[in-house]
Amino acid sequence: MAPMANATSTDQVRKFAAEQFADEPNWLRARRNRLVEVYLAAPLPVRQRTPLKSRKLDQIPIATVPGASDLPNDVQNLYQVANLITVNGQTMHIHVPPAWRDQGVILLSMKQAVNVAPQLLEEYLGTVVNDDVDKFQALNGALWQNGIFLYVPARVTLDHPITVAHFGSSNVSNVLPRSLLVLDQEARATIIEQYLSEPGPERSLWAIATEIVLKDGAQLQYGAMQQLAATAESFVRRGAQVGRDAHIYWNLGEFGSSLSIAEHTSLLEAPGGQSDSTTVFFGSGTQHQDYVSVAKHVAPHTTSRMVARGVMKDDSRSVFTGVTEIKKGAVGTDGRQKEKILMLSDTARADAIPSLLIEESDVFAAHAASAGPVDAAAIFYLMSRGLSEAEAIRMVVHGFLATAIDAIPVDVLRQNVWNAVERKIAE
Amino acid sequence: MATPVLEIKDLHVSIDGTPIINGLTLSVKGGEVHAIMGPNGTGKTSLAQTLMGHPHYTVTSGQVLLDGQDVLAMRTDQRARAGLFLAMQYPSEISGVTTANFLRTAINSLRAAQEEKPITLKEFRDRLDEAMRFLEMDLQFANRYLNEGFSGGEKKRNEILQMLMLRPRIAVLDEIDSGLDIDAVKVVAKGVHSLVGPEFGALVITHYQRILAYLKPDVVHIMMDGRIVKSGDKSLAEELETKGYDWVRSEFIHEV
Numbered sequence A: 001m002a003p004m005a006n007a008t009s010t011d012q013v014r015k016f017a018a019e020q021f022a023d024e025p026n027w028l029r030a031r032r033n034r035l036v037e038v039y040l041a042a043p044l045p046v047r048q049r050t051p052l053k054s055r056k057l058d059q060i061p062i063a064t065v066p067g068a069s070d071l072p073n074d075v076q077n078l079y080q081v082a083n084l085i086t087v088n089g090q091t092m093h094i095h096v097p098p099a100w101r102d103q104g105v106i107l108l109s110m111k112q113a114v115n116v117a118p119q120l121l122e123e124y125l126g127t128v129v130n131d132d133v134d135k136f137q138a139l140n141g142a143l144w145q146n147g148i149f150l151y152v153p154a155r156v157t158l159d160h161p162i163t164v165a166h167f168g169s170s171n172v173s174n175v176l177p178r179s180l181l182v183l184d185q186e187a188r189a190t191i192i193e194q195y196l197s198e199p200g201p202e203r204s205l206w207a208i209a210t211e212i213v214l215k216d217g218a219q220l221q222y223g224a225m226q227q228l229a230a231t232a233e234s235f236v237r238r239g240a241q242v243g244r245d246a247h248i249y250w251n252l253g254e255f256g257s258s259l260s261i262a263e264h265t266s267l268l269e270a271p272g273g274q275s276d277s278t279t280v281f282f283g284s285g286t287q288h289q290d291y292v293s294v295a296k297h298v299a300p301h302t303t304s305r306m307v308a309r310g311v312m313k314d315d316s317r318s319v320f321t322g323v324t325e326i327k328k329g330a331v332g333t334d335g336r337q338k339e340k341i342l343m344l345s346d347t348a349r350a351d352a353i354p355s356l357l358i359e360e361s362d363v364f365a366a367h368a369a370s371a372g373p374v375d376a377a378a379i380f381y382l383m384s385r386g387l388s389e390a391e392a393i394r395m396v397v398h399g400f401l402a403t404a405i406d407a408i409p410v411d412v413l414r415q416n417v418w419n420a421v422e423r424k425i426a427e
Numbered sequence B: 001m002a003t004p005v006l007e008i009k010d011l012h013v014s015i016d017g018t019p020i021i022n023g024l025t026l027s028v029k030g031g032e033v034h035a036i037m038g039p040n041g042t043g044k045t046s047l048a049q050t051l052m053g054h055p056h057y058t059v060t061s062g063q064v065l066l067d068g069q070d071v072l073a074m075r076t077d078q079r080a081r082a083g084l085f086l087a088m089q090y091p092s093e094i095s096g097v098t099t100a101n102f103l104r105t106a107i108n109s110l111r112a113a114q115e116e117k118p119i120t121l122k123e124f125r126d127r128l129d130e131a132m133r134f135l136e137m138d139l140q141f142a143n144r145y146l147n148e149g150f151s152g153g154e155k156k157r158n159e160i161l162q163m164l165m166l167r168p169r170i171a172v173l174d175e176i177d178s179g180l181d182i183d184a185v186k187v188v189a190k191g192v193h194s195l196v197g198p199e200f201g202a203l204v205i206t207h208y209q210r211i212l213a214y215l216k217p218d219v220v221h222i223m224m225d226g227r228i229v230k231s232g233d234k235s236l237a238e239e240l241e242t243k244g245y246d247w248v249r250s251e252f253i254h255e256v
């Protein structure tokens, strides 16, 4: 008997790539074609505690042309605030403040960037995230559809946050967002990427990548909110290359998607570089979440702070692996991580795994990780003041997340994260 | 509202199968202050926690009624909504939740149960300021996380603050005076006194005569081995302080 066929044949993928991107410059087409082969040959990503084989991800069709759609009513208000909205990988809306344009800021959809800023694209695309690393990363590298392209010239500070929304409709089988953010010397910006989708009759596969390049002294507040539907399976990889005295802030909210495999890395390759990373996640139902956060200290006097706060309810499952890697020669490095997980049910499972890989002795590195149930005494205490059990749990969850969420310096994002938490608690 | 009556009738309680309270009978009415004194491990905290419905304690027999209603059939939050309050011997610390936010939520839960509108922010602020000033508390405490990093004495004062804000009908105060300096004892006693009246009664668990000098209890109960062995007026507390529990044992316990 023949083995169960993939939903999409090898030839279909090759043909799709050749046709779909025929108008793109040669270097990009060559890059895509090479990565198509990597995708076809590469094994599934390996995550020790997350078996992927049994999920039969090859049953989800890829290389399909997504149909047109619009935002659902409840997120129509994004049109007022978003700088870029993509729906099924197509640009629906783009807004660039004229003042920014006058300052030399280049803000484009990635689709536009292919034609409008090909030199910059060629210079940076794939330099931070390694597209060869696994199957779904290669899929994104080969067939990425759209995303935000940002270049901020030296010493320019953007006066308000950039908001990007990636939306997938119910009939789309794969969405492959890709963004590239380059901040020149001492430039400053804030950006928030949101991922939203409608639940569909079939599963959808999301492979997401964002690359960030910070030149010397640049600072970026990067925020992301993942609220994909329960029919989505998502693979996310983000990387920031951090220049001398530059500073990356990660504020990541992970709430949606049935499977969520995500990794973000700060490459501290020049002295004085800093990384501050906060991940807030909330699992419910049968969600399976596997996060990796990496601070890679290559240069001396680099600093990293890594914080993760997770809440798990129902039968959800999470793994959070924090990796602080300190290379030989990175003297005077300071890397700290703290992971804390609150378990709201006996049937949920969570692992917090701090890992310190240290090759240099003249450094400071510390980690703390814990996972535990809600304090029954605290619930009794709150109920003795008249709060129902549900209100008491809600209050404890709020308190648990408050220090992480309230530290998010971008108002809209902080509010979004709180709203998402409320929805998850009420689910 | 009518004068509250809390009646405890022949209450038997055990923890994990071990009997802790063995036939305790007591009743407290609005306008009254009762004190319970007794040696360590005699079941005072167990009584208090049982009254509030702590899941650890199993009532094996007996009754607890508030205004004739079966308290033991109520969940902990329902007991609070019926007007019971417990100032705990060891209050929990709730990280990330400010005292003010917690109190407002609690007041609104109680109001919702009475089908009243939520308290306005202004009214809440005014009442909170007033109560904190009355208890000589630094107003900053309202913005600190509930009990987190509070000293022992600050936690006790915070329990009384909650009592003033929530206005219960019957309050059980479990060692509210332990670890307090003499000024703080006076403040706490002042707090309790400010509520005592036809609509409020208190059951005060203590080891010390000194808070009773301020509270002037109507009745003092001595509890040993899970039951009340002697009740009297406030002179009983004074006598106990000089003579000790051995006196109680030899005078009032006649085991066969």
Ligand SMILES: Nc1ncnc2c1ncn2[C@@H]1O[C@H](COP(=O)(O)OP(=O)(O)OP(=O)(O)O)[C@@H](O)[C@H]1O
Pocket (backbone or CB within 6 Å): B015, B016, B020, B038, B039, B040, B041, B042, B043, B044, B045, B046, B047, B056
């Ligand atoms: N969770 C528990 N499991 C087993 N025994 C318990 C538990 N909690 C309390 N006890 C026991 O029940 C008895 C009564 O304890 P309780 O705390 O009610 O005493 P108390 O009168 O409040 O003492 P104190 O004056 O020291 O506060 C003690 O013997 C105690 O060891």
Ligand SMILES: [Mg+2]
Pocket (backbone or CB within 6 Å): B044, B045, B046, B089, B174, B175
């Ligand atoms: Mg006690």
